[in-house]
Amino acid sequence: MGAHISIPMYQRAVPQRYRLVGQRCLKCGKVNFPPKAVCKYCNAGFEFEEVTLSGRGTVYSYTIIAGGGAPPEFAEQAHCQGSYPVVVVELEEGPRVIAQLVDPPPAGITIGMPVRAVFRKIYEEEGVIRYGFKFRPA
Amino acid sequence: MSISVVSYGVYLPFLRLRREEYVNALGSCSADIKEKTVMDVDEDTMTMAVEAARKAVAGLDLERVGVLTLASTSYPYQEKVMAGTIVEALGLRKNILTGHHGSSTLAGTEAFLSAAGLLVGSGEKYALVIVSDAPVAGASAEMEHSFGAAACAFVLAADEQGLELEGFYSCVTESLGLRFRPAGEKEVRDIGVRTYSNQAYNETVGAAVKGLLNKLGQKPAGYRHVILHQNDVRTTVALAKKLGFGDEQIQEGLVYGQVGDTGACSSLLGLCRVLEKTVPGDKILVGSYGAGGASQALSFKLNCRLPGRSESFQVLLEDKKYISYTHYLKLKRSI
Numbered sequence: 065m066g067a068h069i070s071i072p073m074y075q076r077a078v079p080q081r082y083r084l085v086g087q088r089c090l091k092c093g094k095v096n097f098p099p100k101a102v103c104k105y106c107n108a109g110f111e112f113e114e115v116t117l118s119g120r121g122t123v124y125s126y127t128i129i130a131g132g133g134a135p136p137e138f139a140e141q142a143h144c145q146g147s148y149p150v151v152v153v154e155l156e157e158g159p160r161v162i163a164q165l166v167d168p169p170p171a172g173i174t175i176g177m178p179v180r181a182v183f184r185k186i187y188e189e190e191g192v193i194r195y196g197f198k199f200r201p202a
Numbered sequence: 203m204s205i206s207v208v209s210y211g212v213y214l215p216f217l218r219l220r221r222e223e224y225v226n227a228l229g230s231c232s233a234d235i236k237e238k239t240v241m242d243v244d245e246d247t248m249t250m251a252v253e254a255a256r257k258a259v260a261g262l263d264l265e266r267v268g269v270l271t272l273a274s275t276s277y278p279y280q281e282k283v284m285a286g287t288i289v290e291a292l293g294l295r296k297n298i299l300t301g302h303h304g305s306s307t308l309a310g311t312e313a314f315l316s317a318a319g320l321l322v323g324s325g326e327k328y329a330l331v332i333v334s335d336a337p338v339a340g341a342s343a344e345m346e347h348s349f350g351a352a353a354c355a356f357v358l359a360a361d362e363q364g365l366e367l368e369g370f371y372s373c374v375t376e377s378l379g380l381r382f383r384p385a386g387e388k389e390v391r392d393i394g395v396r397t398y399s400n401q402a403y404n405e406t407v408g409a410a411v412k413g414l415l416n417k418l419g420q421k422p423a424g425y426r427h428v429i430l431h432q433n434d435v436r437t438t439v440a441l442a443k444k445l446g447f448g449d450e451q452i453q454e455g456l457v458y459g460q461v462g463d464t465g466a467c468s469s470l471l472g473l474c475r476v477l478e479k480t481v482p483g484d485k486i487l488v489g490s491y492g493a494g495g496a497s498q499a500l501s502f503k504l505n506c507r508l509p510g511r512s513e514s515f516q517v518l519l520e521d522k523k524y525i526s527y528t529h530y531l532k533l534k535r536s537i
């Protein structure tokens with residue numbers, strides 16, 4: 065998450081970052097997200113149909129990033145929030161994705177907790193806002 | 203051709219700041235709010251716009267959305283096509299007519315009316331209007347105490363049953379020194395003379411509402427709800443009463459006390475709230491305002507119930523977390 069991503073590289077992934085566009089393998093039927101050249105499930109399928117994921121899923125695992133441990137592009141966020149949770153979400157279509165969780169419940173995050181994707185600023189660099197998805201308790 | 207709202211969506215940020223936080227930190231609060239909405243560090247008017255719009259277009263055939271208009275006084279960029287973010291986030295078609303409205307809190311109804319006009323002119327089926335605002339003033343400005351954040355979105359349809367736009371009327375006049383922001387600055391200013399700003403508001407909004415009633419041959423009693431722009435409740439209520447509306451017509455549309463001054467959203471957010479309490483046959487009057495100054499009055503009639511919402515306005519008002527004034531200043535990047 066701390067690696068610099070150039071603007072053209074970010075731009076190419078806009079459909080998946082903004083609205084979770086993935087691909088269904090025409091050979092095995094599994095959904096790849098993010099999209100791949102060859103299906104990661106059957107290792108054989110290379111033809112896909114585009115699918116927009118619902119953004120609904122459950123927490124598969126999570127961790128809390130302490131303020132001091134935040135990569136530089138998240139420094140401003142750490143300044144405001146102290147620490148913030150990062151979750152691995154199992155989407156209802158199957159893929160597991162990693163993202164931040166916003167508005168965590170006061171009682172704490174639990175494995176299996178239902179969440180949904182929300183549209184947020186991920187970070188800003190060179191005056192350019194990088195939007196993408198985070199999750200929120202559903 | 204008739205133009206009707208066929209669905210809508212509302213987004214309120216999760217964070218809230220109570221009036222008492224100002225009183226405790228500064229000794230007083232110049233806004234007669236109970237609390238107000240506050241964007242989190244990773245929110246801006248575009249992220250709020252996307253969330254409100256996603257609710258509005260749920261279940262809609264996106265291929266038939268041919269018009270997209272936006273309104274905000276506080277876009278995250280001063281120059282860039284903001285509609286691009288919306289088109290990608292929602293998966294709208296790329297052949298879409300756009301309109302970006304800003305520069306005053308009039309922008310909300312401006313975007314609404316321009317979408318209606320583009321719909322008529324283009325022959326498209328649906329238009330999406332997104333109004334998302336979070337006005338900004340310096341921490342030392344009194345005006346700042348009331349500034350909240352919210353977004354609402356409307357799907358307009360040509361020749362379909364819904365909340366029909368019956369008519370509109372505008373009043374534009376030069377008025378100086380009221381809620382303005384010089385080029386290149388981030389924070390709005392005001393000369394701060396309450397009687398002067400109230401007079402401009404009363405004259406401008408009053409003229410638009412009266413003009414609309416005359417044009418349509420309607421009387422205040424013909425409306426179930428009236429919603430006027432709210433940058434403080436007392437002035438709004440006093441004007442509505444002076445125009446001949448009663449408490450029961452005014453109260454439902456008052457959202458200011460719980461969200462604050464939401465700029466371009468103000469009157470349209472009130473519209474979203476009253477829509478839940480409206481039955482077919484009811485008429486609603488909306489009066490927007492932008493300092494500088496202008497007002498647009500819109501008359502609506504509900505012809506059939508709009509699709510049910512996953513969460514009521516009340517649920518959105520209760521889904522919240524209170525923050526301290528110190529946390530608020532951090533979010534405003536003031537400390």
Ligand SMILES: [Zn+2]
Binds near residue numbers: 089090107
């Ligand atoms: Zn496969």
